[in-house]
Amino acid sequence: MTKPLGFEKPLGMRDILPDSLVKQRHLERALRKCIEPWGYEEISTPSLEYYDTVGVASAIVTDRMFRLLDKQGHTVVLRPDMTTPIARVVSSLYKDVPLPIRLFYQANVFRAQEKEAGRNAEFFQTGIELIGDASEDADAEAIALAVFCLRAAGVATFRIAIGHVDFVEGLLEEEIADEEVKSQFRTFLYERDFVGYRQLLSSLELPGESKHRLESLLRLRGGKGKIDEARELTVNGKARRAVDTVASLWDALEAYGVTDDLLLDFNLISNLNYYTGVVFEGYAADLGSPLLGGGRYDHLAAQFGRPAPATGFAIKMDRLLLVTPEMDGPPPARVLLCYTAQRRREALAEAQLLREDGLVVVTRLIEQESDVTDSDKAVYAKIICMTQKEE
Structure with a gap:
């Protein structure tokens, strides 16, 4: 007989307890307050999407998706990302809305995990999508907003690394013929x-110059000076155009005044294959995995019938929780208001008045004042007992 699952949860799923959730909601409010003044409007999409549309278009591999059959026999998936559903909306419900379109979301996404992976299968993200603008200024807006979001969340030390998918691809195309070796x-x-x-x-077995160029790729991580170093490694092709794009992007980012929080990383690539240009990742001190990721994806919307360039990013809220300070100030004082049945009406009215004054008030029906325990006295800042009827 199969052992009852009892208190176990499905692989990769977790409970978020009140203390953590209070902080997560606080961070979500801070991010929302930062994002909305830039002209982004919040959107929500269904947790379930059709596999043949959103599932196929998503850059997340099929093995990482939760797939189910609905009552009509259609294969549906728990959304593996938010970018693809938003591309669907922009091409359908928003098909008559002029571009560019700015949207943001705060939502959970789902990705199935292998047994030994030890990662969350459901996690929360806050992200933005800027759809319909192909300029370097649009990329700069997304990156600058990411910087301001991490500042607003209170991340003390972080860097956002910026690269371009065509630089690595262009360099490999120039030097390596074998596709398996490129991979x-x-x-x-x-x-x-x-x-x-x-x-x-x-x-x-490569010429010395080719080996030098591919070896030098690993050293192209740093400040603005890396642009000239990268340009010296390229010829007039895909990689050179990528360097020119990054140079223009850096000029725009200097205008935002955020370059102290940025670095260039020309060997940065992503495992999401829909990125077509600039890519970026955010890292915080003492956190081994990226805190946020984003970039340009100009081909996704065309899969839904409305071709449009786009850029955006997503912040991983579970990781943000690990690198942000605890909330300032003590929590609201908690008051226990105990009452007998005889004084119920009076006590509940008093409790509501106290709540309106900003206190957290828990009410409890008791028979006598001695029902209040020592553990109650340890938990609550104040205990009010309304037992005997006042004359």
């Missing part, structure tokens, strides 16, 4: 396995 290089870069990258490079 190995991409994997090493995505996993930040520079030892493996160098070992693969040393095993290949």
Whole structure:
């Protein structure tokens, strides 16, 4: 007989207890307050989407999706991301809304995990999508807003790394003919396995100049000066155009005054294959995984019939909780108001008056004042007993 699951939860699912949820809601409010003045409007989409539309269009691989059959026999998925459903909305319900469109969301997404992965299968994100603007200024707006969001959340030390998918792709196309070898290089870069990258490079029979260029790629991480270094490694092709785009983007970001929180990383690539241009990731001190990720995805909306360039980012709220300070000030004072049945009406009216004054008031029916316990006295800042009827 199968052992009862009891208190166990499905793999990757978790409970969020009150203390953590209070802080998460506080951060969500802070992010909303930061995002809305930039002209972004909040959107909500269904948790369930059709696999044949949103599921197929999503960059999340099928193995990571929760798939089910509805009563009509259609395959549906728990949304694996928010970007793809928003692209569906922009092409359908918003098909007559002129571009550019600015939307933001605060929602949960779902990604199935392998048993040994130890990661959340459901997690919350706050993100923005700027759809219909192909300029470097749009990319700069998304990155600058990401900086201001992390500041508003109270992240003390962070950096947002900026790259371009075409730089790595262009350099590999110029130097490597074998597609399998290119894929190995991409994997090493995505996993930040520079030892493996160098070992693969040393095993290949390539001209010295080619090896120098591919080795130099690993050193293209830093400030504005890396733009000239990257340009020196390129010829007039895809990689050179990517460098020119990043140079224009940096000029726009300097106008926002946010470059102290940024760095360039020309070997940055993403595992999401819908990115078509600028990509970026945010890192906080003492956090080994990215806090946020984003970039340009110009081909997604076309899959829903309304071609439009787009850019955006998503902040991972569970990771944000780990790198932000606790909420300022003590929580509201908690008051226990006990009452007998004889004084119920009077006590409940008094409790409501106290709540309107900003106190947290818990009410309890008792038979006599001695029903109040020592544990109650430890939990509540004040205990009010309304037992005997006042003359």
